[in-house]
Amino acid sequence: MTALSAFPITAKWPAQNSAAIQLYSFPTPNGIKVSAMLEETGLDYEPHLVRLNGEQKTDEFLSLNPNNKIPAIIDPNGPDGKPLPLFESGAILIYLAEKTGSFLGGNDGERYRVLQWLMFQIGGIGPMFGQFGQYKDADRTDLGEKDPRTRYTNESRRLVGVLEEALEGKTWLAGDAYSIADIAIWPWVRGVRDFYRAGDELGLTEAKNVTRWLETCMDRPASQKALTIPNPDG
Numbered sequence: 001m002t003a004l005s006a007f008p009i010t011a012k013w014p015a016q017n018s019a020a021i022q023l024y025s026f027p028t029p030n031g032i033k034v035s036a037m038l039e040e041t042g043l044d045y046e047p048h049l050v051r052l053n054g055e056q057k058t059d060e061f062l063s064l065n066p067n068n069k070i071p072a073i074i075d076p077n078g079p080d081g082k083p084l085p086l087f088e089s090g091a092i093l094i095y096l097a098e099k100t101g102s103f104l105g106g107n108d109g110e111r112y113r114v115l116q117w118l119m120f121q122i123g124g125i126g127p128m129f130g131q132f133g134q135y136k137d138a139d140r141t142d143l144g145e146k147d148p149r150t151r152y153t154n155e156s157r158r159l160v161g162v163l164e165e166a167l168e169g170k171t172w173l174a175g176d177a178y179s180i181a182d183i184a185i186w187p188w189v190r191g192v193r194d195f196y197r198a199g200d201e202l203g204l205t206e207a208k209n210v211t212r213w214l215e216t217c218m219d220r221p222a223s224q225k226a227l228t229i230p231n232p233d234g
Helices: 029-041 089-100 108-136 148-166 180-195 208-218 221-226
Strands: 021-025 045-049 072-075 084-087
Touching (some): 029 089, 029 108, 072 089, 084 089, 148 180, 180 208, 208 221
């Protein structure tokens, strides 16, 4: 087992129990759902409070999650007995469910229905409820940008920057081969560049790694075919 000290985040949040899953979080809805899952499964874990006053933007935290969002974990006993660092609450929930063989349905049909509603939360409830909260109290709280256009432009530019850094020296986003991570993201990047014509506004023009990756994804025959399925003129 590789020592957890190999992970820079442990310099700021030292592990007291190096055999336990290390949780870096704060009790927001996304943080709570991973804490709840760890409690439900009975896995041994050690929580570390990441205060949302800028700690999530420190170099130590960014070394684990370049997207500067809680929660994130390190499982010292991941696949093949190797430590697994992981961010994005949905991915963490799937990982912990598969690790313990629990809370992912009793058969294949149930599994996909569980994943369906998980994706509903990730793609719908989380973003929409969160933005509702942002603007509901904007007049009486200091939550950053109070104008939606400014907020969404700045956040989109930030996300392009995360992709740009993640693709440095790499052909594909998540590993050595083209994957569903690439398939899920490139149509959105193409959309804001080509459909909305916002490449300059969102920083895509300067994002050389993202541009190279997008063109490589779009050059695939399946990608080209997918652009007209179903045929909008049919």
